Amino acid sequence: MKKKLISLVLAAIMILTLAACTGTSESGNDVSDNNQTSGEKLFAEGTTFKVLIDSHASWPYDENWPMWKLFEEATGAKFDVLAVPAVDMATKLPLMMTDPDDLPDMMFFISAKHFADIYGPDGAFASVSENLDKMPNYKAFWESLPEGERNDNMILRISGDGNIYAPPNYGVQTVGNTRTWMYRKDIFEKHNLKTPETTDELYETAKKLKELYPDSYPLSLRSGFGNMNLMGPMWKEHFALNPYFDYNDNKWHYGIVEPEAREMVEFFRKLYTEELITPNFFTIPALSWEELVNTDRGFMMLEYLLRLDHFNIPAREKNPEYTWASMMPPKATNGKGKNEIGNQSYELAGYVVCNTGDEEMMENSFKLLDWLYSPEGIEFQSWGKEGVTYEEVDGEKKWIVGEFGSPYADLGIGTPGLYQVVKTEANEALYSEEQGINGEFCRKFQASRINPFNVLSFPDEVATERGDLYTSINQYVEEMVSKFIMGLEPMENWDEFVDEVNSMGVERLLELYTERYNDVLKNIGW
Numbered sequence: 001m002k003k004k005l006i007s008l009v010l011a012a013i014m015i016l017t018l019a020a021c022t023g024t025s026e027s028g029n030d031v032s033d034n035n036q037t038s039g040e041k042l043f044a045e046g047t048t049f050k051v052l053i054d055s056h057a058s059w060p061y062d063e064n065w066p067m068w069k070l071f072e073e074a075t076g077a078k079f080d081v082l083a084v085p086a087v088d089m090a091t092k093l094p095l096m097m098t099d100p101d102d103l104p105d106m107m108f109f110i111s112a113k114h115f116a117d118i119y120g121p122d123g124a125f126a127s128v129s130e131n132l133d134k135m136p137n138y139k140a141f142w143e144s145l146p147e148g149e150r151n152d153n154m155i156l157r158i159s160g161d162g163n164i165y166a167p168p169n170y171g172v173q174t175v176g177n178t179r180t181w182m183y184r185k186d187i188f189e190k191h192n193l194k195t196p197e198t199t200d201e202l203y204e205t206a207k208k209l210k211e212l213y214p215d216s217y218p219l220s221l222r223s224g225f226g227n228m229n230l231m232g233p234m235w236k237e238h239f240a241l242n243p244y245f246d247y248n249d250n251k252w253h254y255g256i257v258e259p260e261a262r263e264m265v266e267f268f269r270k271l272y273t274e275e276l277i278t279p280n281f282f283t284i285p286a287l288s289w290e291e292l293v294n295t296d297r298g299f300m301m302l303e304y305l306l307r308l309d310h311f312n313i314p315a316r317e318k319n320p321e322y323t324w325a326s327m328m329p330p331k332a333t334n335g336k337g338k339n340e341i342g343n344q345s346y347e348l349a350g351y352v353v354c355n356t357g358d359e360e361m362m363e364n365s366f367k368l369l370d371w372l373y374s375p376e377g378i379e380f381q382s383w384g385k386e387g388v389t390y391e392e393v394d395g396e397k398k399w400i401v402g403e404f405g406s407p408y409a410d411l412g413i414g415t416p417g418l419y420q421v422v423k424t425e426a427n428e429a430l431y432s433e434e435q436g437i438n439g440e441f442c443r444k445f446q447a448s449r450i451n452p453f454n455v456l457s458f459p460d461e462v463a464t465e466r467g468d469l470y471t472s473i474n475q476y477v478e479e480m481v482s483k484f485i486m487g488l489e490p491m492e493n494w495d496e497f498v499d500e501v502n503s504m505g506v507e508r509l510l511e512l513y514t515e516r517y518n519d520v521l522k523n524i525g526w
Contacts, residue, residue, distance in 0.1 A: 041076025042371055047364060048078040050104035052096075053417040055083040058408070065412030070385050074376075075368065081417065086110050097124055103354045105365050108417040112166035113157055113348040117457050120165030126353040126362060127163040134366040137374040138167065141421065152450050154524045156346055160457040162523055167369070169350045171382070171422035172414070175431055178305040178345045179230055180442035181330070185323040187299055195327040197339065199234065199267055202300070202330040206276040209299050217278045219271060220298025222289045224282030225478055227302050228264065233340040233447050235260040235332045240342060241477070243453045243470075243513055252510045252517070256477050257498045263334055265494075268485045282482060300327075302341065305439050309432050326442040343447040344454065350420055372420040381419050382426035389413060397429065458516055469509045473501060 055061040061083035072078055082104065084092055089109065096102045097119060107125075109115050119125055132139055142150050153168040183195055191212060196202040202219075209218035221227055225241065232239035232255060238246045241255045241264070255261050271277045278284055278292065292298045293311060308324050315322040331337035351372075353365040371377040383390050383397060389411045390397045399407045407413040407430055414422070414430055428436050458466050480497050483489035489497075 042367065043075055043077040043364065045076065047076065048080055049106060049361075049365070049368065050080045050082070051417060052082045052084065052104045052107040054086040054089055054108065054110045056086060056110070056408075056416055059406070059415055060085075061415070061417075062412065065410075065415070066388050067384055067412035067415070067418050070380070070388065071418065073385075074380050075371065077364075077368070080104075086416075089115075093119075100356060103356050105356065105358075105361050106351050106353055106368070108349070108351050109166070110349045110416060112350040112352060113159075113455070116157070116165035116352055117159045120159050120163060120352070121161040121460075123355055125165040126355045126366075127165060128167045128353070128366075128369075129163045131366055134363065135370040135373070137370045137377070141170075141373040142168075148449065151521065151524055152452075153346075155452050155520060156348065156450075156455045158457060158520055158524070160459045160463060162459070162520070166348075166350050166352045167420075169347050169420050171378075171424050172349075172419060172427050173345045173347050174424050174443065175305060175428055175435065175439050176345075176347060178439060178443065178446070179302060179341060180305050180326045180438065181300070181302050181328065181341070181445075182308065182324045182438075183327045184296075184299045185325040186319075186321040187296070196330045197328060198330050199332045199337070203267070203270065203276070206271065206300070207274070210274070210276060213297065213299075216297040216299065217275065217292065218299045219277045220289065220293050220301045221277050221281045222284045222286070222301075225481075228268070230302060230342045230344065231264070231329070232260075232342055233338050234329055235264050235334065236336040237338050237340070238447065238449070238451070240451055240453070241481070242451075242474075243510065244451045245453065245513075245517065247449055252513045254473075254501075254506045254510060256481075257501055257506060260332075260334070260336065262491075262494050263332060265481055265484050266491060267332075269487065269491070272485050273487060279486075302329075305435065305442060306431075308435050308438055312434070326438040329445050340445050340447055343450050345443070345446060346450060346455075348455075349416070351417075369420070378421045378423060381421060382423040384411065384413060397426075399429070452517060453513070456513065456516060456520070458512070462512055462516070466509065466512045469505045469512070473504045473506065473509065476504065477501060 053061065061081065063081065068079060068081070089111075093115065103124070107115075116125060120127070128135070128138075142153070145153075153170070154164065157164045157166055157168050159165060187193075187209075188195065191208070193205060193208065196205045206218040210216060229240040229242055232241065232244070236258075237248065238244055239255050239258070239260050241261055243252060243254050245252055268277070272279070272281075278289075284292075293301070294315065305326070308326075311324050312322060328339050329341050331339045351369055353362060353369060356362065372381065386392065388400070389407070390399055392398075399411070399413070401407060402410040404410045408415055412418055414427065428439065431439070457463075480489060484491060484494070484497075
């Protein structure tokens with residue numbers, strides 16, 4: 001079925017491409033010049049972009065948002081927007097792909113990398129990597145950043161065939177996906193407790209809280225393996241239970257077979273045995289976890305920074321002292337640990353250019369995408385327009401909001417289709433002052449580099465082998481680690497467990513990651 005759909009798409013694209021060679025678009029815009037003359041609009045009158053976007057559940061698309069009108073004013077183009085609820089995109093997009101006549105000029109996805117990996121190599125999206133000559137602002141922006149930061153961002157977006165179809169966004173990652181260790185500051189102050197700096201202190205503090213609140217689970221953790229991987233650097237820099245790249249020795253490792261994994265599992269076993277974490281922290285439902293946190297039965301956790309306002313604001317209606325705040329990650333006392341957690345503060349949202357075959361509109365789409373990386377485009381996406389979306393108060397920009405009291409819901413600021421590159425200070429201005437202060441604090445304790453394991457895509461010829469190897473190993477690892485932590489498997493069997501994991505193809509898996517990572521770095525596009 002997939003091959004049939006792809007064939008239909010590619011056949012139609014070829015027909016449209018031939019037709020475009022003998023025709024002109026209704027805009028009549030000269031797309032050979034990607035530079036905007038001073039005082040002129042980016043596009044000639046009559047240029048219209050058909051754009052498909054995700055509609056965010058928290059602030060559904062509103063055609064009357066000022067930001068879309070300002071987008072038209074800034075560029076001179078019209079935007080014919082089709083908004084699809086984000087939860088429906090995965091089912092509606094394949095149907096759209098069966099008929100190229102349904103393809104818009106551009107699409108903006110919250111999970112752009114996911115859809116780019118699926119449809120880009122099949123020809124539905126145009127490669128940014130192969131059109132860099134049309135994107136001088138894009139190139140200039142990324143070349144202005146340090147090489148390591150640039151490479152990390154590019155690796156986030158490279159698909160299995162080596163192309164980038166959904167170029168990286170920038171500036172929005174400093175709050176949205178940021179994780180932090182946090183603690184109930186009011187409870188700690190009430191009992192004269194200090195925030196723990198080591199895992200030994202974390203354990204002792206949890207024990208004291210358990211004595212004070214017998215019905216509590218002081219470490220209110222969820223998402224078991226996900227959070228354990230985030231905690232990896234607390235035991236060793238760059239470490240994770242999953243495969244990880246160690247920037248110190250420039251090698252790939254599988255953390256579960258290393259000594260630090262046993263140390264981590266033994267620590268969690270102790271927490272589990274003494275009921276300092278919930279008995280179902282691997283699988284606890286979100287609502288059950290929130291009820292635990294909201295009822296003074298959880299006091300420390302590793303969570304999204306956004307959870308601060310989520311819990312603090314409503315709880316303070318009954319208890320004004322109620323406060324979750326960021327704390328430094330406690331490090332293991334093995335001589336290798338760091339007061340640090342893994343870095344997952346990246347965003348995978350953004351635009352793609354559809355391979356419609358209309359050459360002129362595809363040129364226009366690249367021109368628009370490039371403008372979003374220009375100084376003017378970045379300023380627009382960040383703040384909008386003075387007097388409409390913000391005002392200057394004592395030298396500081398303040399949002400002009402309406403009935404919702406939200407730059408998202410009232411203005412459209414930061415909503416799908418209206419951000420590709422923003423200024424960090426503008427993005428952080430979208431959040432509460434308390435969240436901003438905590439965000440500035442907690443980012444000091446994030447790993448400086450991402451674990452490329454989380455984002456690396458593989459070409460078709462090795463993707464199946466890699467997937468089969470990792471799936472079988474990971475299933476066994478998660479099953480056994482759960483048993484070790486819950487006391488269903490004695491720790492005396494750990495070495496036997498590691499031998500079994502190694503026998504399942506760890507060496508070959510790491511070879512695949514090494515080869516792929518090296519290929520990506522060689523062909524990253526700069």
